[in-house]
C-alpha cells in the first residue's frame with residue numbers, strides 16, 4: 001500500500017497583491033514540509049505535506065519530486081496521475097505548462113514539456129525494449145462535455161471503459177506529440193506501450209496530467225448567466241472529485257462504493273486515482289490574505305487527499321500484454337474454453353468452476369455479462385485487431401525482401417519453393433512482393449546485380465546464353481530507367497519501370 005503524494009505550492013505575490021497587502025502573507029514557513037496558515041479571523045492552522053514548494057521554488061524541483069517518480073512508473077507500466085488543484089490564479093497552469101507552453105526558457109518550463117522529455121529519456125535507457133510508442137491525447141472538460149483539444153470539432157467525446165485498456169476516450173485524437181480555457185479542466189493522457197526484445201512481451205502504462213479549473217466557490221465569483229453556470233459546473237465536478245477522494249479514504253459511509261460516475265472528471269480519473277495508480281497532487285495557493293479562505297479550502301482538500309490509499313501494480317497482464325502474437329489473438333477465449341471443456345471431462349464441476357473464475361479474474365476469459373460489457377469486449381477485439389493490422393503494416397514497411405531475380409522471375413531466397421513471386425502495387429504499401437517471406441530489418445533495399453558482361457562476349461551457348469541475354473536485358477532496362485529519371489530519355493515523363501521485374505520491384 002502506498003499513499004498519494006500531496007504537495008503544496010505557494011506562488012510569489014503578484015504585483016497587485018503586493019500593492020494591496022505589502023509584504024503581508026498568510027503563511028509562515030516552518031520547514032520544507034510544514035507551515036502555519038493564518039485565516040481571515042487570524043486563526044492559525046498547521047499544514048504538513050510531503051513537501052512544500054515555497055515562492056522561490058523552481059519548476060525542476062516540483063517535477064523531480066512529484067512527477068519524475070510517476071514518469072518512471074509509467075514507463076514501468078504502472079499508471080500515474082498528476083493533478084494541479086487550486087483557485088483561479090493560484091499557479092496551476094504555471095506549474096503544469098510554464099509561463100507559456102509554446103515558448104519559454106528551459107528553467108521555467110512546466111511539468112508537461114518535462115514529462116515529454118522524461119518519458120523519452122527513460123524509455124530510451126531501457127536496453128531490453130525493442131519497440132515503443134508514446135501517444136498523447138489532450139481533452140478539456142467544459143460544462144460536463146469532453147472536448148478534443150487536437151480536434152475542436154469533437155466536442156462531446158464519450159468516456160468508455162474497456163477490460164483491456166481501462167478508461168478510454170472514444171475517438172479522441174492521439175498524436176505522437178491549444179490552449180485550454182481556465183474555466184475548464186484540461187486533461188493530458190499519455191499512453192506508453194513497449195515491446196520487449198527476446199520474448200516480445202508487451203506492456204503499457206498510462207500517465208494522466210490534470211490541470212483543474214479554478215476551485216473558487218461559485219457564489220464568490222460574483223458571476224451571472226453563463227459564467228455562473230460554468231462556475232457551478234466546475235464546483236459540481238470538483239465536489240465529485242472531493243467525494244471520490246472522501247470515499248477512497250474511507251469517509252463516505254457508503255461501504256465500498258466510489259462515486260466515479262458522478263462527473264466526467266472523476267469518470268476519466270477512475271483508473272488513474274486510487275486503485276491501480278500512483279497519484280500526485282499539487283495544491284496551488286496564493287499567499288495573499290485576501291485569498292485566505294480559498295487557500296484554506298485548497299489546503300484542506302490536499303490534507304484529505306493525503307489519506308488516499310493506492311495499490312499500484314504493473315500492467316503486465318498475461319492477457320493484455322502477453323507475447324505479441326498471443327496479445328492480438330482473437331481466439332484466446334476459444335482456446336481457454338476448449339481447455340475448460342477437456343477439464344470438464346476429467347475434473348469435478350467445482351474445480352472447473354474455480355478455474356473459470358480464475359480465468360475471468362486474470363482477464364483470460366471474457367465474461368459478456370451485460371450488453372455494455374459485450375459492446376466493450378467487441379470494441380476491445382476490434383482495437384486489438386486494428387493494432388495487429390497496424391503492426392503488420394509497419395512490419396511490412398520495414399521489411400527487406402531478399403529475392404533473387406532469375407530469368408525475369410522473382411524467387412524467394414527464404415523459401416525456394418516460391419519461385420515466381422508476383423509484383424503488386426498497393427496504394428497504401430506501394431510495391432509489394434505478394435507472398436514473399438519477410439524478415440524484419442531496416443527500410444533499405446539492397447540489390448546485388450548479376451554480372452554486367454555482354455552476352456555474346458561470354459561465349460556461352462544454350463541456357464547459359466539465354467540467362468546472359470536476360471541479365472543484359474534487365475540491366476539495360478535499369479540503364480534506361482536511370483536515363484529517363486535524369487531526363488535523358490526523350491520520352492517525356494514516362495519512366496519504363498515495367499520493362500523488367502528488377503525495376504518493377
Ligand SMILES: Nc1ncnc2c1ncn2[C@@H]1O[C@H](COP(=O)(O)OP(=O)(O)OP(=O)(O)O)[C@@H](O)[C@H]1O
Nearest residue numbers: 011012087088089090091092093094095182213214
Ligand atoms: N510559481 C510561480 N512563479 C512565478 N509566477 C507564477 C507562479 N505561479 C503562478 N505565477 C503567475 O501567476 C499568474 C496566475 O497563474 P496561473 O495562470 O498558473 O493560475 P491558474 O491557477 O492556472 O489559474 P486558472 O484557474 O485561471 O487557470 C500567472 O501570471 C503566472 O505566471
